[in-house]
Amino acid sequence: MVGKFTKTGKFRINLTALDLLAQHARYKVWIKPNGVMPLLYGGSVLKAHVARFSEDCGENAGVVIYDQNDTPLGFGVTARSSAQIAKLDPTSIAVHRQADAGEYLREEDTLFTT
Amino acid sequence: MRSLTEEETRTLFTKLASYTGRSLNSLITPAEDGSMSVFRLQGSRVYYVNKEIANLSVSFPRESKLLFGFFVIV
Numbered sequence: 356m357v358g359k360f361t362k363t364g365k366f367r368i369n370l371t372a373l374d375l376l377a378q379h380a381r382y383k384v385w386i387k388p389n390g391v392m393p394l395l396y397g398g399s400v401l402k403a404h405v406a407r408f409s410e411d412c413g414e415n416a417g418v419v420i421y422d423q424n425d426t427p428l429g430f431g432v433t434a435r436s437s438a439q440i441a442k443l444d445p446t447s448i449a450v451h452r453q454a455d456a457g458e459y460l461r462e463e464d465t466l467f468t469t
Numbered sequence: 470m471r472s473l474t475e476e477e478t479r480t481l482f483t484k485l486a487s488y489t490g491r492s493l494n495s496l497i498t499p500a501e502d503g504s505m506s507v508f509r510l511q512g513s514r515v516y517y518v519n520k521e522i523a524n525l526s527v528s529f530p531r532e533s534k535l536l537f538g539f540f541v542i543v
Contacts, residue, residue, distance in 0.1 A: 356536065357481070359514045366480045366515070368488075375517060381490030417488035430488060467536070 356467075370429070370454035370466070373419075377427035380419035382409040384433075384450055391422050394429060395457035403445035412437040418450055429455030470511045470526060470534060481508065481515060511536065 357375065358368040368376075386394065390404025400420060412418065414436045420429045431450040433440075440449050458466060473481065486493050496517070499505040505520045511534060518538040526537040 356538075357485075357508065357515045357517045359512075360477065360480070360510075361513075364476075364480065366477075366484045368484060372517070375496070376485075376488045379489040379492040379496065381488065381492065419488065 368430075368453065370456070370458045370462075373427055373430060373454065373456070376417075376430055377419050377421075380430075382412040382416055382418040382433070383421060384408050384418045385421045385423060385425075386428075388423065391428065394420065394452065394455050397452065397455065397457060397461065399434075399448045399452050400431065400450035401445065402440060402443045402447050402449045405440065405449050408437045408440060408449075410437060414439070417453075420450065420452075420455070427456075429453070429457075470509050470523070470531060470537070473508055473510055473515070477510065478508070509537075 356369055357372045358366055360366055384400065384405060385407040386400055386404045387406045390400060393404070394400060406423060409418070412433060414433060416433050418431060418433055419427055420431060421427055429452060431452045433450055434448045435443060443449065482493060506517055507520050507523055509516050509518055509523050516536065516538055522537060526534065
């Protein structure tokens with residue numbers, strides 16, 4: 356499943372599309388081990404968690420989030436462009452989370468319901 | 470299950486393109502072995518599914534269908 360259309364006609368990408376996105380991702384962000392758990396519990400990616408970032412990535416661009424072993428963990432939207440992120444202080448948000456693999460447990464009851 | 474309307478396709482591809490960029494094209498062109506996957510709508514949900522499976526699934530009435538595609542159990 357890629358996602359669903361909302362009643363207002365917008366499209367929302369579901370976590371189950373992660374595999375698809377990960378294979379074709381344009382912008383990627385790799386996070387350090389200390390950022391993995393916060394992400395899997397539904398938190399955003401902070402600047403302190405970022406290990407590596409795709410270059411020339413704009414603001415509000417879609418990114419796929421990987422851990423250090425290149426395992427896709429989720430996806431989100433960048434809060435700042437990759438050039439600006441370098442100047443941020445460590446506690447500010449770098450990537451707003453859209454979906455993360457923790458949803459398989461947290462949303463287990465509703466993930467596949469119609 | 471049905472294929473997407475033009476407007477739905479536009480909404481979907483705009484959204485997907487923000488993640489995939491140009492490689493979105495490789496999603497909708499046939500693979501080297503000739504297999505191809507398509508986007509199909511069932512209720513409000515969109516599935517990306519092998520075309521053969523999608524064609525087979527039309528044999529089942531829409532109301533009784535929950536989802537279709539591959540399930541890999543590890």
